[in-house]
Amino acid sequence: MKNVSAIVISEHGEPATVAKLCDIELPDPAEGEVRVRVLLAPINPADINVLEGKYPIRPELPGVPGVEGVGVVEESAHGFEKGTRVLLPHRFGTWRAAGNAKAAELVAVPAHVPDEQAAMLRINPATALCMLREFVKLGPGDWVFQNAGNSAVGRCVVQMCRHYGWKSLSVVRREELLGELGDIGADAVLLDSTELPRLGAKLALNAVGGDSATRLAAALANGGTIVTYGAMARQPLRIPNGQLIFNDIAWRGFWVSRWYQNAIPEARAAMFAELFRLVGSGVVATPVEAIYPLAEIARALEHAAKSGRAGKVLLRCAE
Numbered sequence: 001m002k003n004v005s006a007i008v009i010s011e012h013g014e015p016a017t018v019a020k021l022c023d024i025e026l027p028d029p030a031e032g033e034v035r036v037r038v039l040l041a042p043i044n045p046a047d048i049n050v051l052e053g054k055y056p057i058r059p060e061l062p063g064v065p066g067v068e069g070v071g072v073v074e075e076s077a078h079g080f081e082k083g084t085r086v087l088l089p090h091r092f093g094t095w096r097a098a099g100n101a102k103a104a105e106l107v108a109v110p111a112h113v114p115d116e117q118a119a120m121l122r123i124n125p126a127t128a129l130c131m132l133r134e135f136v137k138l139g140p141g142d143w144v145f146q147n148a149g150n151s152a153v154g155r156c157v158v159q160m161c162r163h164y165g166w167k168s169l170s171v172v173r174r175e176e177l178l179g180e181l182g183d184i185g186a187d188a189v190l191l192d193s194t195e196l197p198r199l200g201a202k203l204a205l206n207a208v209g210g211d212s213a214t215r216l217a218a219a220l221a222n223g224g225t226i227v228t229y230g231a232m233a234r235q236p237l238r239i240p241n242g243q244l245i246f247n248d249i250a251w252r253g254f255w256v257s258r259w260y261q262n263a264i265p266e267a268r269a270a271m272f273a274e275l276f277r278l279v280g281s282g283v284v285a286t287p288v289e290a291i292y293p294l295a296e297i298a299r300a301l302e303h304a305a306k307s308g309r310a311g312k313v314l315l316r317c318a319e
């Protein structure tokens, strides 16, 4: 048993107010567990929703938030050598200096993957890859449309499309992003306010909701699929009857937590191998805007909730 620093929430509410730095007791690892020191963990929109009490999966209270991160094994156990970097499992509660994880749920990180990218790999790059693979069979040169093109998921979509030979059209809500996304491989970038060109796209990815989603779906080819995976505008979807009747547009949803729950071990292993290859070779990279120590959690949360960021906000968990 030892004491470690952790962010603890005892109630839901305004994120910067309810998240407190505490000392918590860490028991010795149980049978099948490994002690892990946490290096870095991101603050994702879903974490903010967890703190607000608006996310379907959240820790029991009091509890430690944080759904992903990278750590390092502290003592050799269950096939993991001391010093091995690992991706942390979904329910670990990553905003802590150290914790115990089931060995079976840890994923060893190859040496060529930087800490920052490893910390952010399990949620957003996985979401982008699954959505591009699992709804529509894309062929060479096929278009993929998306909103929130500059989000972490959106950037992964752009970079993966370029890598696999698909074309991407992104909409964004800030003019200064038009050139920036072109630099990472976007084929077209437009402001999210106008009618979109009809280019025969079979797949659209929606992280915003409201009118933005309606515009994406309206530009799809007949029989196309729009996948909703986020609701940043907090506006309900508006689905015109004609899109279903005359255009046969399929409105689907994606949740990476469900994907992980349902995936067989071989499918997870194949996905991690592919993501490590993409991220390790620099094909996919997620920018980081700032890294805060756990002690500055309130500032970190306020920063993460701001519009117009140029990248993710991460927490440095173990000092």
Ligand SMILES: NC(=O)c1ccc[n+]([C@@H]2O[C@H](COP(=O)([O-])OP(=O)(O)OC[C@H]3O[C@@H](n4cnc5c(N)ncnc54)[C@H](OP(=O)(O)O)[C@@H]3O)[C@@H](O)[C@H]2O)c1
Binding pocket: 044, 045, 046, 123, 124, 127, 148, 149, 150, 151, 152, 153, 154, 173, 174, 207, 208, 228, 229, 230, 231, 232, 233, 234, 254, 255, 256, 257, 306, 307, 308, 309, 311, 312
């Ligand atoms: N379903 C799943 O399994 C799954 C998995 C991963 C992520 N997600 C969801 O995907 C979304 C993006 O996540 P992320 O981590 O990639 O985001 P992120 O990197 O934190 O970026 C947030 C994005 O949302 C935009 N945005 C913020 N407020 C908005 C508003 N009111 N209206 C329109 N756009 C707004 C931002 O635009 P500006 O830069 O202009 O502020 C930015 O493009 C989130 O909703 C997240 O919960 C879902």
